[in-house]
Amino acid sequence: MHPDTSATALATNAATAVAPRLAALAPTERGALLRALSGVLHDHTDDLVHLADEETHLGTERLQGEVLRTRVQLQMFADIAEEGAYLDVVIDHADAKAFPVPRPDVRRMLIPLGPVAVFTASNFPFAFSVLGGDTASALAAGCPVVIKAHEGHPRLTDVTVGLAATVLPAGCLTVVHGREAGRALVTDPAIQAVGFTGSTTGGRALFDLAARRPSPIPFYGELGSLNPVVVTPAALAQRGAQLVKQYIASVTRSQGQLCTKPGLLFLPSNHDLSELLATEIAQVNSTPMLGPWISEAYRATAAELAAHPAVSTISSTLTTSDSEHTHEDSPTLLTLPAHDLRAHPELLRECFGPASIVVTYDSAEDLLATLKELPGSLTATIHGREGEDEQLSQSIWFTQRAGRFIWNDWPTGVAVTRAMHHGGPWPATTSSPHTSVGAAAINRWLRPVAYQGTPEALLPTPLQSKNPWSIPQSLK
Amino acid sequence: MHPDTSATALATNAATAVAPRLAALAPTERGALLRALSGVLHDHTDDLVHLADEETHLGTERLQGEVLRTRVQLQMFADIAEEGAYLDVVIDHADAKAFPVPRPDVRRMLIPLGPVAVFTASNFPFAFSVLGGDTASALAAGCPVVIKAHEGHPRLTDVTVGLAATVLPAGCLTVVHGREAGRALVTDPAIQAVGFTGSTTGGRALFDLAARRPSPIPFYGELGSLNPVVVTPAALAQRGAQLVKQYIASVTRSQGQLCTKPGLLFLPSNHDLSELLATEIAQVNSTPMLGPWISEAYRATAAELAAHPAVSTISSTLTTSDSEHTHEDSPTLLTLPAHDLRAHPELLRECFGPASIVVTYDSAEDLLATLKELPGSLTATIHGREGEDEQLSQSIWFTQRAGRFIWNDWPTGVAVTRAMHHGGPWPATTSSPHTSVGAAAINRWLRPVAYQGTPEALLPTPLQSKNPWSIPQSLK
Numbered sequence: 001m002h003p004d005t006s007a008t009a010l011a012t013n014a015a016t017a018v019a020p021r022l023a024a025l026a027p028t029e030r031g032a033l034l035r036a037l038s039g040v041l042h043d044h045t046d047d048l049v050h051l052a053d054e055e056t057h058l059g060t061e062r063l064q065g066e067v068l069r070t071r072v073q074l075q076m077f078a079d080i081a082e083e084g085a086y087l088d089v090v091i092d093h094a095d096a097k098a099f100p101v102p103r104p105d106v107r108r109m110l111i112p113l114g115p116v117a118v119f120t121a122s123n124f125p126f127a128f129s130v131l132g133g134d135t136a137s138a139l140a141a142g143c144p145v146v147i148k149a150h151e152g153h154p155r156l157t158d159v160t161v162g163l164a165a166t167v168l169p170a171g172c173l174t175v176v177h178g179r180e181a182g183r184a185l186v187t188d189p190a191i192q193a194v195g196f197t198g199s200t201t202g203g204r205a206l207f208d209l210a211a212r213r214p215s216p217i218p219f220y221g222e223l224g225s226l227n228p229v230v231v232t233p234a235a236l237a238q239r240g241a242q243l244v245k246q247y248i249a250s251v252t253r254s255q256g257q258l259c260t261k262p263g264l265l266f267l268p269s270n271h272d273l274s275e276l277l278a279t280e281i282a283q284v285n286s287t288p289m290l291g292p293w294i295s296e297a298y299r300a301t302a303a304e305l306a307a308h309p310a311v312s313t314i315s316s317t318l319t320t321s322d323s324e325h326t327h328e329d330s331p332t333l334l335t336l337p338a339h340d341l342r343a344h345p346e347l348l349r350e351c352f353g354p355a356s357i358v359v360t361y362d363s364a365e366d367l368l369a370t371l372k373e374l375p376g377s378l379t380a381t382i383h384g385r386e387g388e389d390e391q392l393s394q395s396i397w398f399t400q401r402a403g404r405f406i407w408n409d410w411p412t413g414v415a416v417t418r419a420m421h422h423g424g425p426w427p428a429t430t431s432s433p434h435t436s437v438g439a440a441a442i443n444r445w446l447r448p449v450a451y452q453g454t455p456e457a458l459l460p461t462p463l464q465s466k467n468p469w470s471i472p473q474s475l476k
Numbered sequence: 477m478h479p480d481t482s483a484t485a486l487a488t489n490a491a492t493a494v495a496p497r498l499a500a501l502a503p504t505e506r507g508a509l510l511r512a513l514s515g516v517l518h519d520h521t522d523d524l525v526h527l528a529d530e531e532t533h534l535g536t537e538r539l540q541g542e543v544l545r546t547r548v549q550l551q552m553f554a555d556i557a558e559e560g561a562y563l564d565v566v567i568d569h570a571d572a573k574a575f576p577v578p579r580p581d582v583r584r585m586l587i588p589l590g591p592v593a594v595f596t597a598s599n600f601p602f603a604f605s606v607l608g609g610d611t612a613s614a615l616a617a618g619c620p621v622v623i624k625a626h627e628g629h630p631r632l633t634d635v636t637v638g639l640a641a642t643v644l645p646a647g648c649l650t651v652v653h654g655r656e657a658g659r660a661l662v663t664d665p666a667i668q669a670v671g672f673t674g675s676t677t678g679g680r681a682l683f684d685l686a687a688r689r690p691s692p693i694p695f696y697g698e699l700g701s702l703n704p705v706v707v708t709p710a711a712l713a714q715r716g717a718q719l720v721k722q723y724i725a726s727v728t729r730s731q732g733q734l735c736t737k738p739g740l741l742f743l744p745s746n747h748d749l750s751e752l753l754a755t756e757i758a759q760v761n762s763t764p765m766l767g768p769w770i771s772e773a774y775r776a777t778a779a780e781l782a783a784h785p786a787v788s789t790i791s792s793t794l795t796t797s798d799s800e801h802t803h804e805d806s807p808t809l810l811t812l813p814a815h816d817l818r819a820h821p822e823l824l825r826e827c828f829g830p831a832s833i834v835v836t837y838d839s840a841e842d843l844l845a846t847l848k849e850l851p852g853s854l855t856a857t858i859h860g861r862e863g864e865d866e867q868l869s870q871s872i873w874f875t876q877r878a879g880r881f882i883w884n885d886w887p888t889g890v891a892v893t894r895a896m897h898h899g900g901p902w903p904a905t906t907s908s909p910h911t912s913v914g915a916a917a918i919n920r921w922l923r924p925v926a927y928q929g930t931p932e933a934l935l936p937t938p939l940q941s942k943n944p945w946s947i948p949q950s951l952k
Contacts, residue, residue, distance in 0.1 A: 068576045090895040100544045104885065108895040108916075111875060113908075211687035215852075215902035218909075376691075386931050399587065399925045399936075407930040409580065418950075419566040419584040421926035426691035432589075433694075433923040440584075440924070447909040448916070449875045450897035454883040455862050460875075474894075 004181035008146070012190040014171030015115035015144035022172055023112045023142040026461075027082045027469055034078035034140060036167035037131055038071040044163060048156065052125045055153040057288035057327075062254065063126070070126040073133050073416055076439065077140035084471035086110070086141070086442050087462050091475050094453075104453045107463040110446035112142035113192035117185045119206070121197035122152035122290050123257040129153070130160040130175070133416075133441055134195035139172065141445035146191070147175040148182040150198075152291050186210050186219070193218045193445060197259070197436065200224040200350070200427045207430045220444050221430035222422070224350035225378040226263040227411045228401075230367065232384035233268045235408075243383055244273050247356075248280040250410040252331050255287055256354030257294065260379055260411040263350060266367060269337065269360035274314065277333060277358065281315040286328040289353065295327035298353030302332040305351060310340040314358065329353060335360065338370040348375055376425025376432070377402045379411035401425065403432065480657035484622070487650035488666040491591035491620035494647030499588045499618040502937075503558045503945055510554035510616060512643035513607055514547040520639060524632065528601045531629040533764035538730060539602070546602040549609050549892055552915065553616035560947035562586065562617075562918050563938050567951050570929075580929045583939040586922035588618035589668035593661045595682070597673035598628035598766050599733040605629070606636040606651070609892075609917055610671035615648065617921035622667070623651040624658040626674075628767050662686050662695075669694045669921060673735070673912065676700040676826070676903045683906045696920050697906035698898070700826035701854040702739040703887045704877075706843065708860040709744045711884075719859055720749050723832075724756040726886040728807050731763055732830030733770065736855055736887040739826060742843060745813065745836035750790065753809060753834065757791040762804040765829065771803035774829030778808040781827060786816040790834065805829060811836065814846040824851055852901025852908070853878045855887035877901065879908065 022030075041048065049063045056063075080086050087109045094105040116138050121128035128134065135145045149157040154177060161175045176185060186194055186209045194210055194217065196203050203221035210219035231243055250262055267273065289295040306316050314333040331354035338361040341347055347357070361367040380402035399405050403424035404414075414422055420438030423429045429436075434444050456464050462471040498506075517524070525539045532539075556562050563585045570581040592614050597604035604610065611621045625633040630653060637651045652661060662670055662685045670686055670693065672679050679697035686695035707719055726738050743749065765771040782792050790809040807830035814837040817823055823833070837843040856878035875881055879900035880890075890898055896914030899905045905912075910920050932940050938947040 065576070072576060092891075092893040092895040100541070100548060101889075101891075103891045103893060106891055106893055106895040108897050114876075207692065208687070211684070211692070216683065216687070216906065218907070386933065400590075403924065404926040404928060405930060406928045407934065409929050413577075415568075415577075415579045415582055415928075417568040417579060417582055419568040419582040419926060421584050421924040423924070425923075430692065431694070433919075435924065443909075447901075448879065448897040448899070448911065450880045450895060452880060452882045452891075453885050454881065457862065458883065 004176065004178040005184035007176045008181045008184040008188060011146045011174035011176055012115060012185070012188045014174055015146055016190045018169055018171030019112070019114050019144050021169065022144055025142065027084050030140060030142065031078040031082040033168060034074045034081065034136060037164055038074040040163045040167060041067055041071050041074070041131060048160065051156045051159060052153060055156055056122070056125050056290050058125070058254065058290070059287070066124060066126045069416065070131055073127065074131065074136045076416065077136040077442065080439055080442060081140040084462060084469060086446075087471055088448070089462050089471055089473045091463070091473055093475070106450050106452050107454070107459065108448050108450040109460060109462050111449050113445050113447055115144045115146060115190050116193045116195065116445055117146050117148060117191050119148040119182065119194070119196040119198060120150045120157065122150050122294065123254065124197070125153045125156055128197045128436070130157055130173070131164060133437055135173065137441040138195070138445045141442050143192070143445045144172050146185055147173065148185055149175055149177045182206070183209060187213055189215070191217065194220065195436065195444065196221040198223070199352070203430065218444070219430055220434050220436065222259060222378075222436050223427050223429060224352070225259055225424065225428040226348060226350060226374065227260055227377050227379045227381070228264040228266065228371065228374055229262045229381040229411070230266040230383065231268070232382065232388055234385040234388045235383040236268050236271055238385060240271065240273055241276055244276050244280055246410060248277070248284065250412045251356045252284045252354045253412050255289055255329070256331070257290055257352060258412050260414060261356070262381065262411055263356055265356060265358045266338070266370070267358055267360055269362050271360065277314050281331050281333045284331050284354070286330045289327045289329050292327050294352065295329055298329055298351065298355070301349070301351040302353065302355045305334055305347060305355070305357070306332060308344065308347060310344050311336045311347070311357070331355065333358065338362070338366050342370050342373050345373065371401070374401050376428045378422060378424045378428045379404045379406055381406040381409070381411055383408055403428065403435070480652065480654040481660035483652045484657045484660040484664060487622045487652055488591060488661070488664045490647035490650055491622055492666045494645055495588070495590050495620050497645060498620055498648055501618065503560050506616060506618065507554040507558040509644060510550045510557065510612060513640055514550040516639045516643060517543055517547050517550070517607060524636065527632045527635060528629060531632055532598070532601050532766050534601070534730065534766070535763070542600060542602045545892065546607055549603065550607065550612045552892065553612040553918065556915055556918060557616040560938060560945060563947055564924070565938050565947055565949045567939070567949055569951070582926050582928050583930070583935065584924050584926040585936060585938050587925050589921050589923055591620045591622060591666050592669045592671065592921055593622050593624060593667050595624040595658065595670070595672040595674060596626045596633065598626050598770065599730065600673070601629045601632055604673045604912070606633055606649070607640060609913055611649065613917040614671070614921045617918050619668070619921045620648050622661055623649065624661055625651055625653045658682070659685060663689055665691070667693065670696065671912065671920065672697040674699070675828070679906065694920070695906055696910050696912065698735060698912050699903050699905060700828070701735055701900065701904040702824065702826060702850065703736055703853050703855045703857070704740040704742065704847065704850055705738045705857040705859065705887070706742040707744070708858065708864055710861040710864050711859040712744050712747055714861060716747065716749055717752055720752050720756055722886060724753070724760065726888045727832045728760045728830045729888050731765055731805070732807070733766055733828060734888050736890060737832070738857065738887055739832055741832060741834045742814070742846070743834055743836055745838050747836070753790050757807050757809045760807050760830070762806045765803045765805050768803050770828065771805055774805055774827065774831070777825070777827040778829065778831045781823060781831070781833070782808060782810055784820065784823060786820050787812045787823070787833070807831065809834065814838070814842050818846050818849055821849065847877070850877050852904040854898060854900045854904045855880045855882055857882040857885070857887055859884055879904065879911070
């Protein structure tokens with residue numbers, strides 16, 4: 001056995017052993033564990049941020065904000081675990097007079113799937129990593145988590161797992177490192193679901209592994225997304241220069257290393273913003289990328305896109321201004337007409353990093369025809385003016401291609417709320433009904449069980465009529 | 477192109493064309509379509525039942541009951557479409573003071589996935605076929621349906637589709653026949669999800685096709701299930717003879733051609749019911765099976781199980797009492813000790829038809845050790861007496877292996893209610909969080925979209941603050 005895969009077996013055995021205990025915790029107990037994890041992050045923020053910055057170069061300000069977000073997520077899932085509405089309890093009382101046949105007493109609730117695997121993200125060392133949203137939602141659901149560490153921040157991963165171990169029962173949160181361990185995790189019979197944030201290629205390979213198991217399991221992957229943004233003629237006329245500045249800021253935020261980065265900006269072809277686009281992008285300071293592998297992939301993809309005969313370059317200094325040692329990369333801004341994008345679907349690929357394509361359209365028809373060809377995205381955005389009804393009717397098409405529609409704002413920055421959906425049709429995710437951000441993320445780790453004709457004493461606590469935990473019960 | 481696959485392209489093109497119109501219908505309009513379908517069944521019940529009996533031999537009484545159930549399902553999904561709670565509308569109002577960052581207005585609802593495929597079942601020519609629960613829930617969700625006809629009742633299928641066409645817009649419900657057409661359906665880029673009821677082998681092959689698509693889609697398959705039933709020592713002592721009669725009735729109902737047939741009965745090994753089991757099973761009249769392919773599979777599997785060296789036969793007259801022409805088969809009742817079942821996992825397979833195995837256990841430990849080895853099932857049943865706390869503690873293990881737990885009743889016969897869950901871990905289904913019976917079946921055909929900062933005039937009607945359809949809205 002490969003040493004990495006034997007680490008996987010140790011981790012999944014520990015997770016399997018603790019699973020019934022974690023599942024049986026009262027809501028307040030599970031909530032307390034999540035609040036304790038938030039406390040651990042609070043108490044060690046400075047050390048963790050220092051370590052994360054060494055490994056990811058994301059900067060202490062951004063990382064401190066990310067720790068805060070991660071703590072808010074843990075607290076939100078503590079609230080959710082305590083409230084118990086996520087259990088989706090439905091009670092049908094027996095009905096001897098039901099048509100066409102009498103009905104037994106049937107009560108349904110959601111139960112945890114069992115041990116799950118979480119593949120952490122390079123670009124969010126806190127919010128989508130060891131104690132990030134996947135882990136918080138899985139623990140809230142009652143599922144032990146085995147972390148597959150991202151190679152971009154292995155030391156931070158181990159330190160965070162070690163801190164979590166001071167407040168969690170053994171086996172609730174373990175970690176494995178290395179590609180082989182990750183593959184062994186996805187195929188381990190003990191693992192009941194997988195959460196993943198990363199590339200389309202890597203995610204697809206693991207999705208395929210999960211689907212080919214003798215007993216297949218759900219694989220929740222958040223993969224690549226183009227996040228198209230449309231500027232209407234009225235918005236262009238009203239505030240074109242302001243939109244350009246906001247666009248460049250959104251493309252280059254965190255060096256473009258965000259899954260919601262706008263990869264396509266649709267501008268009316270009569271725009272006169274080419275100079276401003278070039279000037280604004282030139283003012284962006286290069287900062288280090290997450291690591292050499294991200295930098296190399298960015299350069300290769302950006303160079304391929306820029307070299308495409310249908311594409312013109314607004315700004316690309318890939319070959320001159322960056323340094324091999326710090327992996328600093330400058331932004332890439334390209335442009336082409338909408339009809340050329342339709343003719344070259346090979347251009348419809350995510351370039352992870354500070355790159356984007358300005359797509360110019362001649363008419364509403366030209367725009368709509370192009371939007372219909374786009375692959376699935378996490379987000380779809382329109383900058384417009386209210387009252388432009390005809391031009392805006394295409395917004396309905398956007399919702400067919402994305403999981404979040406945004407009006408007069410930018411897709412980067414995702415609110416962590418009850419209503420948020422961070423998902424979308426393939427290749428944005430492997431499962432469009434599910435989200436990795438927001439309260440509904442807990443649904444990924446649960447399945448229903450119905451109890452028929454079961455005496456109160458044998459029912460799980462949330463289904464009991466006396467309802468000692470005061471779980472919301474939908475009665476029919 | 478194979479002629480069958482060209483029929484698939486015609487059907488999916490029609491479904492794609494009508495999808496936006498079906499999705500945009502108001503709740504009352506979609507409800508009216510479903511009620512009209514129920515009306516069509518009502519008006520043609522006698523003719524349809526006659527045709528169904530010719531093709532399936534299930535008997536007119538059973539089939540009339542099934543039509544009634546199918547109509548009740550259509551009416552339930554009409555209610556669900558009209559109420560709109562299934563849209564799961566959540567509204568987070570903007571909050572400029574939110575911690576750690578201000579929140580935009582975010583509103584989420586579920587939207588239909590688009591055209592879906594439904595593979596109909598041999599054993600429920602109405603309730604799991606053209607106008608069955610899969611179709612009713614998909615249409616209620618706003619998804620056009622392409623039916624893959626089961627070869628067991630092709631004429632009934634075409635007649636029912638034709639009747640439905642008198643009340644549905646063109647493209648909402650179409651049908652294809654043949655294996656190649658079915659495979660083309662699962663891989664057609666227009667199809668966004670698949671519902672399937674059938675064998676583990678056939679379901680797995682189609683699941684694999686769906687997972688290997690360039691853009692994978694959810695495959696909701698209800699496959700094979702053992703449906704273990706435990707009789708406790710106290711229940712045996714109290715009412716052993718009565719339980720035997722009920723067991724035989726449950727095993728042989730509809731000739732055992734039910735996905736919830738109890739395939740394993742766990743009895744204390746000191747039972748004295750062997751003679752009664754043999755007498756009761758001998759009194760069951762043979763009736764025709766659904767078709768020659770079911771009959772052949774039943775005989776082959778039952779013969780293999782009976783020939784296993786660890787297994788003893790209580791009753792098996794496979795080779796003598798049935799006729800090649802009408803495909804009548806007699807029941808098969810086998811028995812073995814629990815420890816032998818643990819030693820021979822190859823016996824843990826569904827035998828579709830009137831076959832079951834009596835598994836004798838020596839102690840609670842012997843029982844529990846065996847239950848832990850069982851594959852996923854749709855149901856898990858205990859016949860016991862309240863107060864037997866120690867013996868009953870294993871009920872918790874049952875819920876780890878099934879989607880419905882039943883106390884002092886039999887798994888055959890599934891109530892169509894809000895709380896019902898008809899699903900379970902692999903191989904019972906391909907997706908344990910989903911159900912093919914009950915109100916929650918609609919969830920299979922939907923995905924969420926969040927709308928951020930969107931003006932009232934651009935919001936879909938269910939998300940508007942003025943809420944003209946009076947959809948339940950969860951406000952935070």
